[in-house]
Structures are given as C-alpha cells and as structure tokens.
Amino acid sequence: xxxxxxxxxxxxxFRKLINNVYVKNIPLNLEDSKVKEMFEAYGAIKxxxxxxxxxGKYGFVCFDDPKGAxxxxxxxxxxxxxxxxxxxxxxxxxxxxxxxxxxxxxRNKEKIRETLRYKQSKKRCNLYVKNFPNSWPKExxxxxxxxxxxxxxxxxxxxxxxxxxxxxxxxxxxxAHAKATLNNxxxxxxxxxxxxxxxxxxRDIQIHDAIDKADFEKYQQQKTGKFHQNDWTNxxxxxxxxxxxxxxxxxxQQMSNHFNQDRNxxxxxxxxxxxxxxxxxxxxxxxxxxxQQMGNMPMPPQMATGMPKPQxxxxxxx
Numbered sequence: 130x131x132x133x134x135x136x137x138x139x140x141x142x143f144r145k146l147i148n149n150v151y152v153k154n155i156p157l158n159l160e161d162s163k164v165k166e167m168f169e170a171y172g173a174i175k176x177x178x179x180x181x182x183x184x185g186k187y188g189f190v191c192f193d194d195p196k197g198a199x200x201x202x203x204x205x206x207x208x209x210x211x212x213x214x215x216x217x218x219x220x221x222x223x224x225x226x227x228x229x230x231x232x233x234x235x236r237n238k239e240k241i242r243e244t245l246r247y248k249q250s251k252k253r254c255n256l257y258v259k260n261f262p263n264s265w266p267k268e269x270x271x272x273x274x275x276x277x278x279x280x281x282x283x284x285x286x287x288x289x290x291x292x293x294x295x296x297x298x299x300x301x302x303x304x305a306h307a308k309a310t311l312n313n314x315x316x317x318x319x320x321x322x323x324x325x326x327x328x329x330x331x332r333d334i335q336i337h338d339a340i341d342k343a344d345f346e347k348y349q350q351q352k353t354g355k356f357h358q359n360d361w362t363n364x365x366x367x368x369x370x371x372x373x374x375x376x377x378x379x380x381x382q383q384m385s386n387h388f389n390q391d392r393n394x395x396x397x398x399x400x401x402x403x404x405x406x407x408x409x410x411x412x413x414x415x416x417x418x419x420x421q422q423m424g425n426m427p428m429p430p431q432m433a434t435g436m437p438k439p440q441x442x443x444x445x446x447x
Contacts, residue, residue: 148175148192148203149230150210154223155179155186164188171213172206185223189230253301254281255326256308259293262317270294273311278303295326 155164164186165177172192179188192206207229215227231239258270267285274280279299286293298304304325312323 147229148207150190150192150207151187151226151228151230151236152190152214153185153187153226154219155188155225156219156221156223157181157185159186159219165190167214168210171210172202175203251297252327253325254299254304255295255297256304257293257324257326258296258321259291260319260322261292261294262319263287263292265292267294270296274298274307277307277310 150168152164152168161177161179164179165174168174168177168190173195175191175193177188177190179186181187190210192203192210194200194202211227211229214225217225219225228239256274261270267283270283270285271280274283274296277298281297281299283297284295286295296304296307298307308323308325311321313320315321
C-alpha cells in the first residue's frame with residue numbers, strides 16, 4: 130500500500146487543509162468565554178483570539194487534534210463550524226460571519242467577489258431612475274414606487290446634470306412592473322427615465338471593450354488604407370447625405386421608367402408622334418416645319434413644292 134501526500138489543485142481543495150476560521154459580527158457585550166463555548170461545540174480549539182472595533186468583535190478560531198495524530202481533524206472541525214454558525218442571528222440585526230481564515234489580500238478579493246455576487250443577484254431588482262425634479266426628496270420617490278411592491282432601499286444622489294436615484298425592490302417582477310408603468314411618465318414637465326441597474330465594474334469593462342474595439346478598427350484602417358462601413362455612420366450628417374443620395378437615385382429611376390413607357394407607346398402607335406398638348410399655342414397653331422436647305426445649294430422644285438403633280442396622259446386615261 131502506497132500513501133500519497135494530498136496536494137490542493139484549486140482554492141476550494143486548498144481550504145480543506147485550513148483549520149483556522151475568521152469570525153466577525155460578534156456583539157460587544159458578548160464575553161470571550163461565551164464565544165469560545167459556541168465554537169467548542171464543533172471540536173477541540175487550539176487557540177481563540179478575539180479583537181473589537183466600533184462595529185463589534187472579530188477574531189480567529191483554530192481547531193486541532195489534541196493528540197496531534199489526525200491532520201484532518203482540524204480542517205473538518207473548521208468546516209463544520211462554518212456550516213453551523215455562519216449566518217447565525219446574534220441580535221440587533223447582526224448575523225455571524227464565519228469563513229476560512231485567509232491572508233488580507235485574499236480576504237479583500239473574496240469580499241469583492243461576494244459584493245459582485247450580491248449585486249448580480251439584485252440586478253433585476255434594482256432600478257436606475259433619473260430625469261425627475263431636483264426638488265424631490267427621498268420620500269417622494271418612495272411614495273411613487275411603493276405601490277408596485279416592497280422596497281428594500283432607495284438611494285438618492287445629486288449629480289452635475291441633475292438628481293438620480295437607485296430603487297431596489299424585493300422581487301424582480303415588482304421592479305419590472307414599476308419600470309414598464311413609470312418609464313416616460315411625465316411629472317412636473319419631466320419624463321422619468323428608468324432602466325435596470327448595471328453593475329459599475331461590468332459597465333466599465335463594457336466601456337473599455339468598446340473603446341478597444343474602436344481603436345483596433347481605426348488601426349486597421351490606417352494600416353490597410355481601406356474605408357470601413359462603420360466610418361460612414363461615424364461622420365457627422367452622413368446619414369442625411371446618404372438619404373439624399375438614395376432619394377436622387379429613386380427619382381432618376383422613376384424618370385427612366387417613365388421615358389421607357391413613352392417610347393414603348395410610340396412604338397405601339399406605329400411611330401406616330403403624339404400631339405403636344407403642353408404647347409400653349411394649342412394644336413390649331415401648330416406650324417409644319419419648313420424644309421431645310423443643305424448649304425448654299427437651292428432645293429429641287431419637287432422638294433420645295435411638295436410631291437409632283439400627275440401627268441396629263443395619266444389624267445385622261447380611261
């Protein structure tokens with residue numbers, strides 16, 4: 130039988146080796162001995178270090194096998210304490226926070242990830258509201274939005290271009306109903322603008338991606354010397370110019386079709402020229418064009434006077 134040392138492949142597996150837990154949100158009036166008794170229910174404690182700040186007490190609890198024989202004893206006890214005590218109600222709206230102990234940098238990264246997960250879970254419940262009167266207080270917004278459901282919180286901000294607010298509902302369907310009903314609703318001459326809240330970190334990533342894409346397209350254009358289709362839409366008034374060009378092309382096409390119809394009609398009438406009814410002199414004033422002369426040469430008599438008259442012998446034939 131061969132024993133192989135366990136090596137963690139990822140962070141989740143690495144935490145199985147940690148026998149130290151970090152705890153916070155402990156009431157200040159709770160004695161240290163009571164905190165230790167609370168954790169001793171999950172295993173033997175090697176050390177318990179507690180500190181305090183303005184919010185409450187916090188510290189570290191380390192589990193270990195008293196005999197020192199079982200290396201897995203401490204991590205198993207730590208995992209049981211996390212599952213049993215994390216989120217426990219400590220009174221005064223405080224809930225116990227118990228996690229594996231980590232370095233400060235790793236703990237800050239974990240905090241950021243948890244914040245992003247919370248914001249992502251509330252994404253469809255949170256509404257971004259703007260374009261309302263600057264004189265509105267927080268209570269005015271609450272009176273308008275509370276008719277659509279229970280509101281968790283409202284955050285009112287003052288910006289350079291006016292006031293804006295974040296309204297967070299308990300349920301996403303309540304937020305969707307409020308958005309569908311109140312968006313573009315007129316209050317005191319202003320139309321409300323309501324959208325679902327986008328996480329700032331993700332919004333910044335999308336903005337940077339769009340900038341990088343535009344810079345790459347500009348680089349390609351400078352390198353190849355080609356004109357991209359997006360450059361048309363980026364030019365000022367280019368849309369109006371393109372629309373005018375399309376209108377001119379349509380007019381030319383219509384004139385060409387009308388000309389072809391007239392030519393086909395003339396062919397169908399045996400080549401006869403239609404009367405010019407647009408002549409202001411009228412058809413009765415129409416004058417037959419005079420025969421033209423070629424250079425200085427006189428015109429033959431038959432061409433000047435018309436067709437020759439019939440001979441006498443042809444007139445006297447029976």
